Amino acid sequence: MGPRPAVADVRRAVRAALADLPAGSLALVAASGGADSLALAAATGFEAPRAGLRAGLVTVDHGLQDGSAARAATVVELAAGLGLDPAEAIRVEVGRAGGPEAAARQARYAALEGAAKRLGAAAVLLGHTLDDQAETVLLGLARGSGVRSLSGMAARSGLYLRPLLGLSRSTTRAACAALDLTPWDDPHNEDARFTRVRVRGRVLPVLESELGPGIADALARTAVLCREDADALDAWAGSAYANARVDFACSDIAEGPSAAREGGEGVALAVSEVEGLPAAVRRRVLRRAAIEAGSPPGTLSAAHVLEIDKLVAGWRGQRGIDLPGGVAAVRRCGTLILARKPG
Known part of the structure; x- marks a missing residue:
């Protein structure tokens, strides 16, 4: 039995x-x-x-x-x-x-x-x-x-x-x-x-x-x-993230994060590679970039990611934004830069 x-x-x-x-x-x-x-x-x-x-x-x-x-x-x-x-x-x-x-x-x-x-x-x-x-x-x-x-x-x-x-x-x-x-x-x-x-x-x-x-x-x-x-979207976002990563080389960064100004740690994405992505994929790319730049995933909210997204999909020449973990995001010369702020 x-x-x-x-x-x-x-x-x-x-x-x-x-x-x-x-x-x-x-x-x-x-x-x-x-x-x-x-x-x-x-x-x-x-x-x-x-x-x-x-x-x-x-x-x-x-x-x-x-x-x-x-x-x-x-x-x-x-x-x-x-x-x-x-x-x-x-x-x-x-x-x-x-x-x-x-x-x-x-x-x-x-x-x-x-x-x-x-x-x-x-x-x-x-x-x-x-x-x-x-x-x-x-x-x-x-x-x-x-x-x-x-x-x-x-x-x-x-x-x-x-x-x-x-x-x-x-x-x-x-x-x-x-x-x-x-x-x-x-x-x-x-x-x-x-x-x-x-x-x-x-x-x-x-x-x-x-x-x-x-x-x-x-x-x-x-x-x-x-x-x-979610797994499919994450895989797509991973590929898109790799394609969008660039070395930052623009000199017009007076208001950018200090790490980017000094060539230190940070993440730079080519806006042209990101802006045409579907929103669900684009925001995953932006979240990944913010985390890699030093923003803690536990405190980086959907609202924060939406604010970063405005620098890409809702660009009107606005200033950068502050993120958890002392990270700032700024758009300069067609490039989105995410890096730690000074001090």
């Missing part, structure tokens, strides 16, 4: 995610002890040796709740029974930058990357599900930050693999029940102070009630389609 359907579904998803890893390499599961990561850990412990791989577990203790260290220890204790070795808990200090959710996420990913490097892991598996993807798409829609934001989380992103993006939370819970695993329900997942919790507990249920079932699936499909479009 084979495994229960939910267990088979999770194992199948993990098997596909592990297929491209080098033989003998280590795959680490990031496990919180919740149903999603617990089902993922069990499936990875089952599938990895059958694929000629090693599997381990890392749990991150954010130290934000009473008893967090004990819960992390409990997750580590489960690892051996699931076929996961090595297994370890990592305590992190969560800062305040960007709010509690962002700060915890930053600390968690830093810990996971550090563990992967130290242990020589080829991949870190994350337990994000179809429901998480739907919530991410809605949050991106609320930010109004474009198709890349609507593309949600990637199934594969550098070190990280997300095998469960096509499966629901109900599937991971059913898998845990079938395997007699008792997941931990994080009280933060019910705390309405967090935006994602409100989306999960209030927004999605209203959409399901008013528009009918299947909203989460539809949003996850939207993420896949948007990611395909």
Whole structure:
């Protein structure tokens, strides 16, 4: 008799995610002890040796709740029974930058990357599900930050693999029940102070009630389609960016950024190569140029990129603009220059 359907579904998803890893390499599961990561850990412990791989577990203790260290220890204790070795808990200090959710996420990913490097892991598996993807798409829609934001989380992103993006939370819970695993329900997942919790507990249920079932699936499909479009546009923008890069040689730069005046670091683009591009591609080129010139991607907003775009597509002889990170953008002699300002 084979495994229960939910267990088979999770194992199948993990098997596909592990297929491209080098033989003998280590795959680490990031496990919180919740149903999603617990089902993922069990499936990875089952599938990895059958694929000629090693599997381990890392749990991150954010130290934000009473008893967090004990819960992390409990997750580590489960690892051996699931076929996961090595297994370890990592305590992190969560800062305040960007709010509690962002700060915890930053600390968690830093810990996971550090563990992967130290242990020589080829991949870190994350337990994000179809429901998480739907919530991410809605949050991106609320930010109004474009198709890349609507593309949600990637199934594969550098070190990280997300095998469960096509499966629901109900599937991971059913898998845990079938395997007699008792997941931990994080009280933060019910705390309405967090935006994602409100989306999960209030927004999605209203959409399901008013528009009918299947909203989460539809949003996850939207993420896949948007990611395909965004990847294609990014590839086009990458080629256009390479074609537009020039060495700046104009002497009429009295009001330009100091780095450009002095021949230092900066980016210069030929306006003639950029202005005829479709807006979606052109603005990607401009965003890339601003980031390479030193503007932090986390604070460089769509509004900033639109202002740069006016120097190309809405040129009226206007002065340059200031960008985050002490970068300025200015147009001189048919060239768009982005570089750090003095001091």
